Amino acid sequence: MSSDFYSIQKIKSARKEHTCECCRTKILIGEPYENQTGVYEGRFYSQKVCPVCSKILDYLFYEKGYEELDISQCLNEYMDDSIYKLLKEVQHPSQHVEDLIFEYEQEKLYEVMEDEVQI
Numbered sequence: 808m809s810s811d812f813y814s815i816q817k818i819k820s821a822r823k824e825h826t827c828e829c830c831r832t833k834i835l836i837g838e839p840y841e842n843q844t845g846v847y848e849g850r851f852y853s854q855k856v857c858p859v860c861s862k863i864l865d866y867l868f869y870e871k872g873y874e875e876l877d878i879s880q881c882l883n884e885y886m887d888d889s890i891y892k893l894l895k896e897v898q899h900p901s902q903h904v905e906d907l908i909f910e911y912e913q914e915k916l917y918e919v920m921e922d923e924v925q926i
């Protein structure tokens with residue numbers, strides 16, 4: 808039996824409410840989401856992610872080459888300019904995401920200020 812298994816199921820319309828593992832947004836009934844299932848290090852997992860996060864995960868996987876993604880931490884840990892832009896673009900409705908965007912903007916502001924001090 809193969810040890811590695813990974814599958815993504817795109818669901819067009821949720822039949823019950825779920826929570827996105829990545830951004831903690833509620834996936835409401837009737838909304839699309841992705842159901843990702845697989846085996847990682849011998850353990851079976853199944854996680855639901857909203858379409859925005861699935862884009863972000865694709866980006867991290869294909870563009871950045873991150874293979875071991877901690878889904879539950881993905882937005883906190885891998886936030887960068889391009890993800891920030893992506894999040895702004897899609898106008899994520901989640902408060903959690905808004906907070907992250909805010910934090911990121913604050914951080915950037917702080918970096919700029921630090922640079923100015925050094926010069």
Ligand SMILES: [Zn+2]
Nearest residue numbers: 827830857860
């Ligand atoms: Zn999400």
